Amino acid sequence: MVRGFRQGLLDVGYVEGRDVVIEWRSAGGDYDRVPKLAAELVQRKVDVIVVDGTVATRAAKRATSTIPTVMALVADPVGSGLVASLGHPGGNVTGLTIMTTDLSAKRLQLVKEMLPRVSRVALLRNPDTPYHPTVTEELKAAAPALSIELILVSARTPDQFATAFSAASRAHAQALYVIDDAFFSAEADMLLRLAANARLPLIYAPREFVNKGSLMFYGANLEDLCRRAAGYVVNILKGASPSDLPVEQPTQYQLIVNLKTAKALGITIPESILLRADEVIR
Numbered sequence: 001m002v003r004g005f006r007q008g009l010l011d012v013g014y015v016e017g018r019d020v021v022i023e024w025r026s027a028g029g030d031y032d033r034v035p036k037l038a039a040e041l042v043q044r045k046v047d048v049i050v051v052d053g054t055v056a057t058r059a060a061k062r063a064t065s066t067i068p069t070v071m072a073l074v075a076d077p078v079g080s081g082l083v084a085s086l087g088h089p090g091g092n093v094t095g096l097t098i099m100t101t102d103l104s105a106k107r108l109q110l111v112k113e114m115l116p117r118v119s120r121v122a123l124l125r126n127p128d129t130p131y132h133p134t135v136t137e138e139l140k141a142a143a144p145a146l147s148i149e150l151i152l153v154s155a156r157t158p159d160q161f162a163t164a165f166s167a168a169s170r171a172h173a174q175a176l177y178v179i180d181d182a183f184f185s186a187e188a189d190m191l192l193r194l195a196a197n198a199r200l201p202l203i204y205a206p207r208e209f210v211n212k213g214s215l216m217f218y219g220a221n222l223e224d225l226c227r228r229a230a231g232y233v234v235n236i237l238k239g240a241s242p243s244d245l246p247v248e249q250p251t252q253y254q255l256i257v258n259l260k261t262a263k264a265l266g267i268t269i270p271e272s273i274l275l276r277a278d279e280v281i282r
Helices: 002-011 031-043 054-063 100-114 132-142 158-170 182-186 188-198 207-212 222-237 259-264 271-276
Strands: 049-052 069-074 093-097 120-125 149-154 175-178 202-204 216-220 253-258 279-281
Touching (some): 049 054, 054 093, 093 222, 100 132, 100 175, 100 271, 120 158, 132 149, 158 188, 182 188, 188 207, 202 207, 253 259, 259 279
Parallel strands (some): 069 093
Antiparallel strands (some): 216 253
């Protein structure tokens, strides 16, 4: 994603260190650190703040109403109250949405197509993440038509993962669907290890997860979104107002299947999925 953002700047002739200085900050998935990092950037009097995720965008919006803020990867900007509308964001926040709430049902449909015998899916969510209730309701609405029973489990800290997996095991879950979350991404190795030990196929959106061992990725091309976020930054630096720049949706989607993981779990992926996949990890 960093590579995509830098490439977006290069596409319009902006070179880091020559034309722009980037103040990089990362909370490492620790939401408690986000407000302090946002306040630091405001104190530095940066010209634009670029944010990844709903929590970071909310923190930046609380920290400043004047510094333009560009959302690179936000799940549900309207539903989370970050912008008034996609077409007319208003205020100092604009950028791109990854359409998580809209894509959730499609991912569950792909899980059923990939694993036709699955009837019980554990849904891992973080109670501290603003859009997770919306995604949960979307999935609860979609599940009956797919003959899937959702088992809701939660974790807001790493030491709660074991409890969540125990609950999924007691409910005889046959797969684990993880809702997008910066905290979950930061704990990728632990989640994947627990899923492998439980022999649970894990479905999670971020691309790096499928490379590391989750069964499937379906979603927006995040590198492309970050590349496009750089275009917002340049437009703002040239004088555009964020309130006048519509929030854009993904234009590139990817379906990636990890066949190595499938074989390790004894799963046969249907040919219909493999033929549609943009990439198969063998």
